Amino acid sequence: MLRYSLQRLLGAIPTLFILIALAFFMIRVAPGGPFDSERQLPAEVEANLMRAYHLDEPLHQQFARYLGNLLRGDFGPSFQYKDYSVTELIMTGFPVSLRLGGSAMVLALLVGVGAGTFAALRQNRVADHSVMAVSMTGISIPNFVMAPLLILVFAVYLRWLPAGGLGGGAVRNMVLPVIALALPQIAYVARLTRGSMIEVLRSNFIRTARAQGLTTLTIVLRHALKPALLPVVSYLGPATAAVITGSVVIEQIFGVPGLGRYFVQGALNRDYTLVMGVVVFYGILIIIFNFLVDLLYAWLDPKVTY
Amino acid sequence: MPTVPSRFDQAQRPAPMAGRARQAWSLALCSAACALWLSACGGPEGGALGTPATLHRGNEAEPESLDPHAVRSVAALNVARDLGEGLVTYDAAGNLVPGAARSWSVSEDGLRYLFELRPTARWSNGDPLTAGDFVAGFRRLLTPATAAFYGELLLDIRGAAEILAGQRAPDTLAVRALADHQLEIELAQPTGHFLKLLTLPAAFPIHGPSLASFGQGFARPGRLVSNGAYRLAEWTVASHIGLVRNEHYWDAAKTAIAQVWFYPTVDQLAELNRYRAGELDITANVPASAFPRLQQERAAELRVAPYLSTYYYGFNLRQPPFQGQPDLRRALSMVIDRRLLVNQITRRGEQPAFSWIPPGLVGYTPQQVDFAAWSPERRIAEARRLYAAAGYSAANPLQTEIRFNTDRGHQQIAVAIQSMWREALGVQTTLVNTELKVHLAQIRAGGQMQVFRASWVGDYADPQTFAALLTSGNPANLTGYANPDYDALLDKAAATTDQSRRLSLLQEAEQVMLNDMPVMPIYVYVSKHLVRPRVRGWTDNALDVHLSRHLALAE
Numbered sequence: 069m070l071r072y073s074l075q076r077l078l079g080a081i082p083t084l085f086i087l088i089a090l091a092f093f094m095i096r097v098a099p100g101g102p103f104d105s106e107r108q109l110p111a112e113v114e115a116n117l118m119r120a121y122h123l124d125e126p127l128h129q130q131f132a133r134y135l136g137n138l139l140r141g142d143f144g145p146s147f148q149y150k151d152y153s154v155t156e157l158i159m160t161g162f163p164v165s166l167r168l169g170g171s172a173m174v175l176a177l178l179v180g181v182g183a184g185t186f187a188a189l190r191q192n193r194v195a196d197h198s199v200m201a202v203s204m205t206g207i208s209i210p211n212f213v214m215a216p217l218l219i220l221v222f223a224v225y226l227r228w229l230p231a232g233g234l235g236g237g238a239v240r241n242m243v244l245p246v247i248a249l250a251l252p253q254i255a256y257v258a259r260l261t262r263g264s265m266i267e268v269l270r271s272n273f274i275r276t277a278r279a280q281g282l283t284t285l286t287i288v289l290r291h292a293l294k295p296a297l298l299p300v301v302s303y304l305g306p307a308t309a310a311v312i313t314g315s316v317v318i319e320q321i322f323g324v325p326g327l328g329r330y331f332v333q334g335a336l337n338r339d340y341t342l343v344m345g346v347v348v349f350y351g352i353l354i355i356i357f358n359f360l361v362d363l364l365y366a367w368l369d370p371k372v373t374y
Numbered sequence: 375m376p377t378v379p380s381r382f383d384q385a386q387r388p389a390p391m392a393g394r395a396r397q398a399w400s401l402a403l404c405s406a407a408c409a410l411w412l413s414a415c416g417g418p419e420g421g422a423l424g425t426p427a428t429l430h431r432g433n434e435a436e437p438e439s440l441d442p443h444a445v446r447s448v449a450a451l452n453v454a455r456d457l458g459e460g461l462v463t464y465d466a467a468g469n470l471v472p473g474a475a476r477s478w479s480v481s482e483d484g485l486r487y488l489f490e491l492r493p494t495a496r497w498s499n500g501d502p503l504t505a506g507d508f509v510a511g512f513r514r515l516l517t518p519a520t521a522a523f524y525g526e527l528l529l530d531i532r533g534a535a536e537i538l539a540g541q542r543a544p545d546t547l548a549v550r551a552l553a554d555h556q557l558e559i560e561l562a563q564p565t566g567h568f569l570k571l572l573t574l575p576a577a578f579p580i581h582g583p584s585l586a587s588f589g590q591g592f593a594r595p596g597r598l599v600s601n602g603a604y605r606l607a608e609w610t611v612a613s614h615i616g617l618v619r620n621e622h623y624w625d626a627a628k629t630a631i632a633q634v635w636f637y638p639t640v641d642q643l644a645e646l647n648r649y650r651a652g653e654l655d656i657t658a659n660v661p662a663s664a665f666p667r668l669q670q671e672r673a674a675e676l677r678v679a680p681y682l683s684t685y686y687y688g689f690n691l692r693q694p695p696f697q698g699q700p701d702l703r704r705a706l707s708m709v710i711d712r713r714l715l716v717n718q719i720t721r722r723g724e725q726p727a728f729s730w731i732p733p734g735l736v737g738y739t740p741q742q743v744d745f746a747a748w749s750p751e752r753r754i755a756e757a758r759r760l761y762a763a764a765g766y767s768a769a770n771p772l773q774t775e776i777r778f779n780t781d782r783g784h785q786q787i788a789v790a791i792q793s794m795w796r797e798a799l800g801v802q803t804t805l806v807n808t809e810l811k812v813h814l815a816q817i818r819a820g821g822q823m824q825v826f827r828a829s830w831v832g833d834y835a836d837p838q839t840f841a842a843l844l845t846s847g848n849p850a851n852l853t854g855y856a857n858p859d860y861d862a863l864l865d866k867a868a869a870t871t872d873q874s875r876r877l878s879l880l881q882e883a884e885q886v887m888l889n890d891m892p893v894m895p896i897y898v899y900v901s902k903h904l905v906r907p908r909v910r911g912w913t914d915n916a917l918d919v920h921l922s923r924h925l926a927l928a929e
Contacts, residue, residue: 104815106814107850109850110526110849112518112539113521113526116519119518119521120519149438219647220647223651227651230651230653231644231647231648232648233614320644321644
């Protein structure tokens with residue numbers, strides 16, 4: 069187990085290196101630069117800027133410099149947000165996104181698995197069809213429609229909850245963004261759970277359990293749930309990494325200072341260091357979560373050993 | 375019940391050792407998660423800020439910086455103008471008024487400016503504001519290592535150009551402290567609009583000690599010492615910027631609002647919702663989709679005013695088919711029905727533009743293209759004549775390309791213009807939209823560009839900020855327009871100290887340029903805000919500057 073973990077972590081190093089190299093050169097290939105604007109700068113001002121950010125050096129030298137800084141944990145200064153380093157931006161944005169995304173994933177897991185199991189037990193009956201219809205709606209209504217709808221109803225008309233802002237991390241400020249983030253996840257998790265639960269419930273060991281006279285509740289909770297969760301867990305790894313790194317749509321609609329906006333704005337502004345920073349950060353998270361999923365597998369499925 | 379040796383049973387009872395290790399793992403993971411969780415709670419917003427005496431302002435985007443020498447976007451300017459103050463500043467109506475300087479005099483030849491600073495002016499930490507702080511500011515602005523975006527605007531100061539190019543030391547700049555409260559600025563050539571440049575954050579003073587101790591990252595809460603009506607209390611990137619009244623400000627007694635919060639409101643509909651939910655006092659914008667309804671429901675709160683900004687289409691004059699073809703350019707401009715565009719597409723009170731320089735500048739009469747007053751029939755007839763004279767016909771139509779950056783509004787306008795050109799003249803136009811940075815890079819490269827969308831926002835309340843854009847040496851001149859007569863008129867205007875003479879020379883220059891039609895002005899932007907009735911003192915102005923110190927909150 070320990071050996072396996074070490075192997076996995078060492079194997080992540082070349083993956084990360086390829087990711088960094090690809091991202092570094094791809095963003096440089098994109099036309100336009102961080103200082104392009106409708107106010108075209110005079111040559112000497114632009115030269116000063118290029119020098120200040122080492123953009124006047126040959127690309128391979130910049131790459132070597134970037135890798136060197138990265139090894140020291142330095143993501144460099146942001147080109148766009150001049151007063152902050154990329155590390156600071158990530159470290160202030162991530163806790164907010166983690167909190168929103170983490171809550172959303174917990175909610176999605178609880179509601180999604182519950183609804184999926186419920187539907188599986190009532191396969192092809194009205195309850196099943198209604199749960200699946202609702203979850204289909206959850207998948208097909210995009211965030212940028214659902215989020216303003218939630219705000220209109222609960223903040224503007226009913227005035228129960230704030231329309232935006234972090235409110236110092238108050239729970240009432242989190243409710244709407246968490247729901248908006250969780251809805252599509254609930255839908256996916258419910259559909260995945262239903263599918264695999266139906267399959268598991270038809271398998272021999274469940275039939276045996278039934279034959280032993282166990283109640284449905286015991287069978288589901290003690291025997292069926294764990295194997296049924298396998299596909300959900302493999303979905304959860306990358307999904308969690310994606311959700312806890314924020315969503316630009318949710319952040320801009322709710323005015324929440326998370327990490328998601330930097331993926332989009334960094335790329336649009338050609339903020340090279342910021343793009344690199346979030347890509348590397350996201351890459352590391354994905355690797356960690358996939359690793360955790362594999363460990364979870366060993367626990368859920370006795371066929372899997374390391 | 376008999377034990378059933380099945381696989382699922384084993385899976386549930388793992389070896390005890392593995393179980394303990396797993397518990398330790400999950401405990402560690404849980405505590406790490408909790409720690410991160412808590413660190414996100416109890417953020418700065420829980421502090422004393424945000425009381426009812428606070429003004430909540432929507433601010434369209436996250437400021438890129440609050441360092442006065444790095445500020446460039448409208449969002450950053452809005453905050454910077456509350457934090458700092460130049461020698462001159464704006465009143466509520468956008469007129470030029472004394473700022474940190476209480477008076478000034480200009481030498482006969484227009485080259486020497488002598489400013490008397492207010493003896494009562496102080497920094498937010500109580501330090502007196504001296505002429506030396508302005509000297510330090512100008513020197514830093516022009517020092518190559520600062521890499522300031524707006525350095526170019528103050529190149530008229532003697533020695534500035536050489537310093538910016540790294541050929542001379544910054545301390546040779548002709549900005550001198552004659553006494554603690556006396557500042558002299560010497561220019562290389564007379565510059566009629568010079569005072570207006572001094573309103574820009576680029577010309578703000580710098581608090582030397584805090585810059586020295588914190589370096590480039592000095593513009594942060596707890597570090598930034600400012601000389602304006604407010605000081606920086608908190609800044610959570612992408613959430614809010616909190617300002618608190620600067621008690622040492624020379625006019626603090628008349629600064630009514632104790633705290634001002636700026637929110638980056640990128641999504642206009644979300645901003646509107648926050649306004650409707652009572653969370654914002656002033657919005658930075660009003661979404662087009664909600665505009666007609668707001669006009670009926672919240673007419674008194676809706677503030678729409680002409681803005682010093684022109685939406686235009688530029689021609690690439692460096693290559694065919696538009697190089698050396700002013701009549702063809704005129705024909706294309708003539709058949710654009712600007713009234714239709716503003717009434718049917720933009721629909722928020724924008725004005726059709728027949729001038730390059732927008733209205734609203736005191737003493738300046740924007741010049742109009744000659745066909746502005748013509749009937750549509752006459753325009754089309756004349757445009758067809760010019761089009762044919764340029765060698766095009768139904769059998770040999772002009773084939774061209776309009777490029778614009780991705781945006782629904784830009785797209786609608788481009789489609790409308792494409793069809794106006796086709797119907798009136800038979801021009802075959804393809805539309806290409808690209809992301810903004812690609813668009814700008816392509817304009818710059820020039821090669822594949824023929825007609826492009828752009829806009830220009832005035833930096834200060836003077837026609838010069840628009841006129842200078844089309845001079846042949848200006849890097850921001852995207853069309854490649856070069857007319858020696860135009861350049862000469864601008865030089866002459868700049869060197870004229872008599873203001874009304876200077877403005878009439880600029881008018882003459884605008885007319886010369888419009889006859890050449892290097893750009894097609896389409897419409898004049900409007901500023902649009904929702905302003906809650908409790909906010910007092912809001913005055914519409916062309917620059918759309920609304921310093922918080924001129925506002926007040928009703929009980």
